[in-house]
Amino acid sequence: xxxxxxxxxxxxxxxxxxxxxxxxxxxxxxxxxxxxxxxxxxxxxxxxxxxxxxxxxxxxxxxxxxxxxxxxxxxxxxxxxxxxxxxxxxxxxxxxxxxxxxxxxxxxxxxxxxxxxxxxxxxxxxxxxxxxxxxxxxxxxxxxxxxxxxxxxxxxxxxxxxxxxxxxxxxxxxxxxxxxxxxxxxxxxxxxxxxxxxxxxxxxxxxxxxxxxxxxxxxxxxxxxxxxxxxxxxxxxxxxxxxxxxxxxxxxxxxxxxxxxxxxxx
Amino acid sequence: xxxxxxxxxxxxxxxxxxxxxxxxxxxxxxxxxxxxxxxxxxxxxxxxxxxxxxxxxxxxxxxxxxxxxxxxxxxxxxxxxxxxxxxxxxxxxxxxxxxxxxxxxxxxxxxxxxxxxxxxxxxxxxxxxxxxxxxxxxxxxxxxxxxxxxxxxxxxxxxxxxxxxxxxxxxxxxxxxxxxxxxxxxxxxxxxxxxxxxxxxxxxxxxxxxxxxxxxxxxxxxxxxxxxxxxxxxxxxxxxxxxxxxxxxxxxxxxxxxxxxxxxxxxxxxxxxxxxxxxxxxxxxxxxxxxxxxxxxxxxxxxxxxxxxxxxxxxxxxxxxxxxxxxxxxxxxxxxxxxxxxxxxxxxxxxxxxxxxxxxxxxxxxxxxxxxxxxxxxxxxxxxxxxxxxxxxxxxxxxxxxxxxxxxxxxxxxxxxxxxxxxxxxxxxxxxxxxxxxxxxxxxxxxxxxxxxxxxxxxxxxxxxxxxxxxxxxxxxxxxxxxxxxxxxxxxxxxxxxxxxxxxxxxxxxxxxxxxxxxxxxxxxxxxxxxxxxxxxxxxxxxxxxxxxxxxxxxxxxxxxxxxxxxxxxxxxxxxxxxxxxx
Numbered sequence: 012x013x014x015x016x017x018x019x020x021x022x023x024x025x026x027x028x029x030x031x032x033x034x035x036x037x038x039x040x041x042x043x044x045x046x047x048x049x050x051x052x053x054x055x056x057x058x059x060x061x062x063x064x065x066x067x068x069x070x071x072x073x074x075x076x077x078x079x080x081x082x083x084x085x086x087x088x089x090x091x092x093x094x095x096x097x098x099x100x101x102x103x104x105x106x107x108x109x110x111x112x113x114x115x116x117x118x119x120x121x122x123x124x125x126x127x128x129x130x131x132x133x134x135x136x137x138x139x140x141x142x143x144x145x146x147x148x149x150x151x152x153x154x155x156x157x158x159x160x161x162x163x164x165x166x167x168x169x170x171x172x173x174x175x176x177x178x179x180x181x182x183x184x185x186x187x188x189x190x191x192x193x194x195x196x197x198x199x200x201x202x203x204x205x206x207x208x209x210x211x212x213x214x215x216x217x218x219x220x221x222x223x224x225x226x227x228x229x230x231x232x233x234x235x236x237x238x239x240x241x242x243x244x245x246x247x248x249x250x251x252x253x254x255x256x257x258x259x260x261x262x263x264x265x266x267x268x269x270x271x272x273x274x275x276x277x
Numbered sequence: 278x279x280x281x282x283x284x285x286x287x288x289x290x291x292x293x294x295x296x297x298x299x300x301x302x303x304x305x306x307x308x309x310x311x312x313x314x315x316x317x318x319x320x321x322x323x324x325x326x327x328x329x330x331x332x333x334x335x336x337x338x339x340x341x342x343x344x345x346x347x348x349x350x351x352x353x354x355x356x357x358x359x360x361x362x363x364x365x366x367x368x369x370x371x372x373x374x375x376x377x378x379x380x381x382x383x384x385x386x387x388x389x390x391x392x393x394x395x396x397x398x399x400x401x402x403x404x405x406x407x408x409x410x411x412x413x414x415x416x417x418x419x420x421x422x423x424x425x426x427x428x429x430x431x432x433x434x435x436x437x438x439x440x441x442x443x444x445x446x447x448x449x450x451x452x453x454x455x456x457x458x459x460x461x462x463x464x465x466x467x468x469x470x471x472x473x474x475x476x477x478x479x480x481x482x483x484x485x486x487x488x489x490x491x492x493x494x495x496x497x498x499x500x501x502x503x504x505x506x507x508x509x510x511x512x513x514x515x516x517x518x519x520x521x522x523x524x525x526x527x528x529x530x531x532x533x534x535x536x537x538x539x540x541x542x543x544x545x546x547x548x549x550x551x552x553x554x555x556x557x558x559x560x561x562x563x564x565x566x567x568x569x570x571x572x573x574x575x576x577x578x579x580x581x582x583x584x585x586x587x588x589x590x591x592x593x594x595x596x597x598x599x600x601x602x603x604x605x606x607x608x609x610x611x612x613x614x615x616x617x618x619x620x621x622x623x624x625x626x627x628x629x630x631x632x633x634x635x636x637x638x639x640x641x642x643x644x645x646x647x648x649x650x651x652x653x654x655x656x657x658x659x660x661x662x663x664x665x666x667x668x669x670x671x672x673x674x675x676x677x678x679x680x681x682x683x684x685x686x687x688x689x690x691x692x693x694x695x696x697x698x699x700x701x702x703x704x705x706x707x708x709x710x711x712x713x714x715x716x717x718x719x720x721x722x723x724x725x726x727x728x729x730x731x732x733x734x735x736x737x738x739x740x741x742x743x744x745x746x747x748x749x750x751x752x753x754x755x756x757x758x759x760x761x762x763x764x765x766x767x768x769x770x771x772x773x774x775x776x777x778x779x780x781x782x783x784x785x786x787x788x789x790x791x792x793x794x795x796x797x798x799x800x801x802x803x804x805x806x807x808x809x810x811x812x813x814x815x816x817x818x819x820x821x822x823x824x825x826x827x828x829x830x831x832x833x834x835x836x837x838x839x840x841x842x843x844x845x846x847x848x849x850x851x852x853x854x855x856x857x858x859x860x
Contacts, residue, residue: 167403167430198401204359206399259401260434260446 036060040128040144044098052094052104052132057139063087064143066131072123075153077233080105081118082131087141090115090133097147099127100231101154101201107227110240112217114186118239121231122153122199157205158196158234169194173253173265186241189215191253193237193263199230213255213263215240218248226255247272306421306438307371312464313543322370322812325416325461326694327771329541330605333696335813338775339820340857342791345777345799348822348855352392353803356383356827356850358399360412363829364850365692367416367461367769367810369424370823376438377825377852378414378461382428386441387852389816396441400428407725408457409477410831415538415692416461416810418469420489425469427458433471435492445492449473453725455480460538465548465578468495472535476553476598479728482533484550484576496581500535500552502568503528508580516583522565530722531563532556533570535600537692542605544616545633547584548576551600551620559717559730560594561670561677567592571599573620575635585635589622591659594667595649595715596686596731597624604704605632606697610752619751621695621706623688624660626653629751641754643690643747644708646683646738668715668731676718676732683712685735687765687831694810696770696778701792703757704749705778707766710738711839735837743839746770746780748795758795760788764843767830769810771822779822781807783832783846787824787853805849822855 038045039060049058063086072078084090093115095105105121115133130144160166175191193210200207213226223242244251249272255263307323315321316328319337327333340348356364356379368377374395375387382400387393406412406429417426424438430452435444449471450456455478463470468486476482482500487493496508502517523531532555539550555563555570571590574583590597601620608617608629618632625647629638640653649667650660669678687709695706713735720730737743744762749755768781777798778790783806789799806828813822827849833840 161404164404167405196401200399206401208401258443260443 040146042098042128044103048096048098048103052096053140056134058132059139059141061141061143064131064133064141066129066144068129068145068147070148072147072149075123075149075151076156076158077120078123078147078149079118079120080129082116084115084131084133084141087115087133087135089136091136092134093117094132095130096132097121097123097127097129097231100124102199102230104229105231106229109225111222111224112243113224114184114241116241119236120233122233123147123149123151124154125149125151154199154231155201157202158198160196160234166196171195171261171263173263175253175265175267177251177267177269179271184243186243187269188239188241189251189267190237190239191265191267192235193255194235195257197230197232197234197236208257208259210236210255210257210263213238213253215242216252216254217244218250219245223251244269306423307419308421309466312420319815322368322814323419325367325418325463325538326540326602327812329463329465329543331540331602331694332604332606332699333694333769333771333810334698334773335771336774337813337815337820338773339815340773340777340813340822341775342777342796342798344857345789347857348789348799349858350801351821351854351856353854354385354387354392354394354852356380356385361827361829361848361850363411363413363808364825364827365413365415365808365830366825368812368823368825368852369417369419370812370814371419375823375852375854376417376419376424378417378426379850380412380414380827380829382414384417384424384426384436386438389854392854398436398441398443400434402428402430403452406430406452406457407455407478408459408474411829411834413459413830415459418462418464420464420469423489425462425464427460427462427471429457429459431456431458431473433458433462433469433487433492447487447492449485450480450483454478455725460536463539463541463548464489465541468578470539470548470578472538472550474534474536476532476534476536476556477727477729478725479530479532479556479722480534481529481531482535482552484535484539484548484574484581486578486581498576498581498583500533500569500574501528501531506581513580514582517568522568524564527563530556530728531567531570537600537602540602540604541578542632544605546578547632548578549603549618549632550574550576551602553600554593554596554598557720557728557730558594558596559671559720560592560667561717562720562730565592571597573599573603573630573635575632587628587630587635587637587658589620589626589628590624595624595682597622598688599623601690602694603630603632604695604697606699606751608638608751609702617751619697619704621690621704621708623684623690624649625684625689627704627706627749627754628653639754643706643749643756644684644710646710646712648681648683648712668717671717671719674719676716679714679716681712681714683738684709685711685713686715686733687711687735687835691767691831693767693808694769696772698772698792700774700776702750702752703792704751705770705772705792706747706749707768707770707780708745708747709743709765710745711735711743711765712738713837733837735835735839737839737842744782746778746790748792760790760795760797765832765836765839767808767832771811771813773813779811781809781811781824783808783828783843785826787811801855803849803851803853805851806846819856819859824853826851826853
C-alpha cells in the first residue's frame with residue numbers, strides 16, 4: 012500500500028464523513044450525484060464553484076454518441092490538473108488532463124447516457140479545485156449503443172490511427188493549437204457482448220520527448236475521439252509526437268508536424 | 278491529531294490528483310525456481326502441466342480411493358456473458374487466487390476461498406478471426422508480477438496478476454492469414470515461449486520466445502524446413518535444409534503449427550514442441566517427408582536452435598498431426614534409469630523416446646484399430662506404411678479414391694493432455710476410438726482460406742463407446758486398464774500420489790479412478806461437458822480439486838457422424854472447485 016492510500020485509509024478510519032473542513036458551498040447545478048462524486052473525485056481537497064472555469068457545450072445534445080464540449084480554465088492562471096465529468100453518466104469521468112506545458116483548455120467529444128450536469132474541475136497549485144459547469148439535456152443512450160465503427164468489417168485494421176494538425180502560434184502567449192483524432196471504438200463495456208475497449212492514456216510530447224500534456228481518457232469519450240489542445244513547444248521544434256495506449260495494450264504513436272517551422276515537412 | 282489530520286488532507290488531495298500515476302507496486306509473484314519446482318510444490322499450481330515436464334502428477338495423498346467419496350464442491354464460478362462454447366482451460370493457483378482462461382480469449386482471477394471474482398479481462402477480438410476448432414483457450418502462464426495468455430487473434434497479452442491491467446500486448450502473427458493462438462504459454466528463464474495455430478490455412482508453424490518483462494522477441498524457430506530462424510532481431514539458422522523434404526516453394530505454406538504449445542525439461546534444458554500436420558492435407562501435392570511436420574522438436578531455450586527431431590508421421594496424409602505433448606519421465610527398465618519422454622500421438626501409437634537424443638525406444642498402439650501403418654520400426658524409427666490406406670490422388674477435377682482409415686483425423690488422442698504417475702509408473706491417456714472416410718481433392722493456396730485439399734467424415738468404431746481412458750505401462754507398451762466412455766474424451770488427465778486419476782467427460786462428469794485398477798471411485802456432474810484439465814493443490818490442510826466445465830472443442834464442429842451423438846449436450850462455462858473437508 013502506498014503512502015497516500017495508507018493516509019487516506021487512516022483518515023477514513025478516523026472520521027466519517029470523510030470531509031471535515033469548512034462546509035462545501037451549495038452545488039449550483041443541484042445535482043443528486045454531487046454528494047457521491049465530491050469525495051470520489053476530490054477526496055478532502057477544498058472545492059469552489061467558480062465561473063472562471065467555463066464549460067461550453069450545446070444545451071441539448073443532438074447526437075448522444077458525440078457531444079462536443081470545451082472546458083476552459085485559463086482565467087485561473089496556473090492549473091495542475093483538470094477533470095471533465097458528467098454527473099449522471101454511468102462512468103462520470105470523461106477525462107483527466109495535466110496541462111504541463113499547455114494552456115488549461117481542452118475540447119473533445121463524449122457520449123452521454125441521459126440529461127446531466129456537465130462539469131470541468133481545475134486544480135490550482137494551492138490544491139483547490141475550481142468547478143464550473145452547465146446542464147446538458149439529452150435523449151441519451153450514448154453509452155449503451157454499439158459504435159458505428161463496427162459497420163465497417165475492417166475496423167480492427169485502423170484502430171490507433173491518428174489524424175493530427177497544428178496551427179502556427181498566435182496571441183500573446185504564443186500557444187500552438189493542436190487537434191488530433193484517434194481511431195478507436197471506445198467501447199464502454201456496457202453493450203452486451205462487447206468488452207470494454209478504450210484508450211486510457213495519451214501524451215502529447217515536444218520534439219525532445221518532454222511531455223506537454225497528459226490525458227487520462229475514459230469510457231465516455233466518443234468513438235474516434237478528437238482533442239484540441241493549446242501547447243507551448245520549445246522554439247524550433249519541427250514536430251510533436253503523440254503516444255498512448257488502450258486498456259488492451261494497443262498502442263498509439265504518431266507525429267504531428269509543425270509545418271511553419273523550417274524543415275518540418277518532409 | 279491536528280498535525281496528522283493536516284497531513285492526511287494533503288496526502289489524500291495528492292492521491293485524488295494522482296489519477297495519472299500507476300497503481301501501488303504489485304506483490305512479487307513466482308520466480309523461475311518456483312516454476313521449475315511446481316511439480317513438487319503442493320500448495321500451488323503455477324504452470325500448465327503442473328510442472329514444466331507436464332506430468333500432471335501431484336504428490337498429494339489426502340484424497341485416495343477410500344477418502345475420495347468425501348470430495349464435495351466448494352463453489353462454482355460462472356464465466357458469464359453470452360459467450361460459452363468449449364472451455365479447455367487448466368486453472369492456475371497462486372497466493373489465494375485462481376487464474377483461469379475462458380472461451381473467446383477471456384481471463385479471470387478468482388478468490389480461491391470464496392469464489393469471488395477479483396478481476397476479469399475480456400479481449401476485444403476483431404471480426405474475422407479463424408480458429409479452426411472452436412474458440413477455446415487452454416490456459417495462462419504466471420511469472421513474477423504478470424500473467425500471460427494467448428488470444429484467438431494471435432496475440433500474446435501480459436497483465437498485472439493483481440489488477441488485471443494489461444502491461445503489454447504483442448502480435449504473434451496476422452490473424453487474417455489464418456493464424457490464431459489457443460495454447461498456454463510456457464515460461465523458461467525469463468522468456469515467454471509460445472507456439473501458433475492455423476495449420477489448416479497453410480501457415481508456417483513457429484516457436485517464439487519473448488522477453489517476459491517487455492514482450493520483445495528474443496528468437497523465432499519456424500518448424501518447416503527451409504525457413505529462417507531469428508535471434509535478437511537477426512537471422513539465426515535455417516530450419517533443416519532448403520528443399521530437402523519439400524519441393525519448390527511448398528515450404529512457404531507448409532503448416533506444422535505448434536498449436537498445443539510445449540513442455541520443458543530442466544534436466545536436459547530442452548524445450549519439446551509438437552508440430553502439426555503439413556499443409557495441404559492432400560499428401561500427393563507435397564512429396565517427401567515434409568520435415569518438421571507431425572514431429573516433436575527438441576529446442577534449445579537459449580537460442581531457438583533445434584537439438585533433435587523425431588517425426589511420428591512422415592509425409593502425413595491423414596491430418597494425424599504430431600502436436601501432442603512430450604512428457605519427460607524417468608524410464609526404469611532392466612535396472613537402468615533412462616531419461617525418456619513419452620508421446621501418445623494422434624496417429625494411434627504411444628512413443629517412448631530417449632529425450633537426450635530423440636532416439637526411438639518403443640512405439641506401441643494405444644487404440645484398437647490402426648490402419649495406416651503396420652507398426653513403427655524401432656530400428657529406423659519410421660512407420661511401416663500400409664500404402665493402400667493412403668487416400669488416393671485426385672485426377673483432374675475429380676476427387677481421389679476414398680479410404681477408410683483409423684484413427685480418425687481428430688486423433689487417437691487429440692489436444693487433451695495425458696498424465697504420468699511416478700508412483701504407479703503408468704501413463705494415463707485419454708484416447709478415442711474412431712475412424713474416417715477420407716479422400717483428396719484438388720486445392721491451391723489462397724491466403725486466409727482453408728488449405729486442405731481433402732474431404733472426410735468421422736465414424737465411431739464401436740456402438741457402446743468412443744472415449745477410452747487407458748493406463749499404459751511405458752516399459753512394455755501394454756495397456757494395464759481402461760475405462761470406456763460413450764462420448765469421445767476431450768479433457769485432460771490428472772493423477773495423484775493418493776493413487777487417483779481424474780478426468781472429465783462430455784456427459785458432464787468429473788470422474789476419479791483408482792490409478793492401479795482403473796475402478797471408478799467418484800464422480801460429480803458439473804452441468805455441462807468437461808473438456809478442461811483438472812488440477813489439485815493443498816490449502817489450509819485440505820486437498821482441493823478444480824476443473825472447468827463447458828462443452829465444446831473440435832468434436833461438435835468436425836465430428837461428422839459423431840457430432841450427432843453429442844449434439845444434445847448443453848454448453849456451459851464455469852469453474853468448479855472441490856475439496857475434501859477436514860474430518
